[in-house]
Amino acid sequence: MFNRILVAINGTAQCDKVLQLAMKVAQSGSRIHVVCVISAEYCAPDVASQDASPAARSEQLRAEDIIANARYLLTTQSIENITTVIEGVPEQAIAAHARDLDCDLIVMGHHHLSTFERVTGNSVAYSVLESSPCPILIEVG
Template sequence: MAALQIGQEDSNQMFKKILVGIDGTESTENVVGIAADLARHFEAELHVVCAVDPAYFLDEPDGARPTPVDEIDYPAAAIEREGADSLVRQTVLELRARAVNAFGSVVPGEPVTMILETAHKLACDTIVLGHRHLSWLGRLTERSVCHELLEKSPIPVLVVPAEPAPASASR
């Protein structure tokens, strides 16, 4: 089997736009770090996306942030939206400080659908996503965003594994 040879002029054309899906879990920093390394290597744009359940997505028709009235009437939704906005904003600022051409958005909807729609809309070349290891019961009761995205994505998906749990001292 012949090895794939990528010349310098070819490698910078491989990925021009990369989408990274984040959710604020403890693996987010690792996932974003790998996506940033990839974006810097290929001199690509990096688009940070966080999907929020539509029931918790407060937005005004003019695109403004939720009003103070919304925050009083729908406190859980306000907290969810503000947390997602803050996470994306902070992530983009940190990426730009690391010389990455980064952009971000919070989108309402189911994560797999919104990641795929956003990647298509932005003409992204690849998706970077974290993977958490579910227990056998978790695999039965929770759907895996990573698994579903791998099944449905028409573009390459780079899966970043969760950090392994530290070895137990009792072994």
């Protein structure tokens, strides 16, 4: 039923739960696409841009580490996977990437917002839900 699953992670403690949930719904022949989104101002995909901005280098290395850990976990479970660091506003980048890959499902986490956070805007999960091209499975942390 779900052949192309997009998993959006960001390095929080909830990442393992999100990956475990995706593995539960993956079937034989499913491919899991794992993404970690970096804001455009911190994206440094090449050495020259990483050298120009220590903050961007740190963020890029952190995202690559998050992705490498996910790849390792999925590979040790013999689950076909593709891992990518993508750039942009998280809610927009996740929905666009799912659309580009023609995904059947998005799996991501959600944490409860404080009163202030609810007043100032929606969560990433809620915003993805509003623009998603496919169903979303949310791990509530």
